[in-house]
């Protein structure tokens with residue numbers, strides 16, 4: 001099926017950017033991706049999904065307004081998905097200023113670029129459940145007050161409210177997706193699910209014996225990134241921009257996630273996991289649990305992958321990777 005639509009994705013080299021690019025290509029979109037200058041190769045995810053040659057890469061950085069205007073003009077995008085971020089919460093205490101510039105001011109840069117260069121384009125902002133932080137309701141939805149607990153959460157809150165404000169000020173079709181944690185075999189190795197599934201593969205294949213983690217009592221509402229990018233696209237197909245929580249409605253401790261991952265290869269996590277205070281955070285988000293009723297009703301969106309299926313998929317991918325090393 002062909003379509004005349006075009007899209008620009010910032011953060012196209014990240015986990016979600018890669019899955020979203022694949023989804024849009026399958027729908028017939030012409031897909032452009034903003035490529036930030038790095039000294040190393042960042043295209044491995046696009047290669048793993050077999051789409052590296054299908055995405056038009058445009059140089060740019062969300063900290064550089066002029067580069068965004070150029071990228072938007074060049075791509076002639078009907079839909080602009082802002083996924084670029086310093087996305088690792090732990091790093092945000094070490095690099096709070098950079099995190100604020102990319103995850104906060106960067107959103108204002110791209111909103112300004114859209115307003116100046118292509119005000120009719122539809123806009124998606126990658127907001128996060130980390131904004132709920134010290135939770136103010138047992139189940140968090142679009143009306144739950146925010147209480148961020150990290151420089152990352154603070155910066156993302158700026159991006160979220162900027163998106164709401166540009167929608168209300170200029171009538172832009174701008175949506176903020178408040179996505180709870182979502183994972184996949186393409187997840188960065190620093191995040192806890194992938195750190196665990198990579199660790200399980202290394203332990204199973206006899207490369208190492210132990211895995212050091214931080215707060216294993218933390219609870220997260222984990223889903224599959226492949227399911228979550230569908231919600232991003234659905235938001236931009238609505239008549240108006242809006243805010244939506246995207247979550248599974250199930251919360252699980254890091255400890256129980258470890259049990260699933262080690263159990264998948266017949267191991268007991270208690271024989272291998274060690275708690276190391278180095279991985280504890282200055283302020284923790286103890287529990288997240290989302291209520292996606294609005295997305296269920298208005299977008300017709302539901303998660304399709306259980307945590308057990310997700311973790312099994314990730315362990316299998318890491319077993320393949322580690323056995324090739």
Ligand code: NAP
Nearest residue numbers: 011013014015016036061062083084085087126128181182
């Ligand atoms: P990710 O894998 O860390 O990808 C982040 C992307 O942003 C990468 O492509 C990275 O490029 C790019 N980037 C970083 N700084 C940039 C800059 N200054 N200019 C342009 N691009 C830049 O993150 P993800 O998991 O796919 O998440 C996508 C978005 O959703 C992020 O905004 C994240 O904060 C948000 N989010 C994620 C989750 C989740 O659970 N995954 C939940 C809620 C919200 P390089 O590859 O060159 O570093």
Ligand code: G4F
Nearest residue numbers: 087089128129130180181190191192213214215216218279
């Ligand atoms: O996997 P995490 O690093 O993800 P976190 O902090 O929840 O952030 C992710 O989800 C957010 C959505 O809520 C996104 F906005 C954000 O960009 C990112 O994708 O940590 C999850 C939990 C935390 O409570 C952490 O303290 O796992 C705990 N944990 C325990 N041991 C660990 C470790 N986290 C990491 N990264 N490494 C550990 O060794």
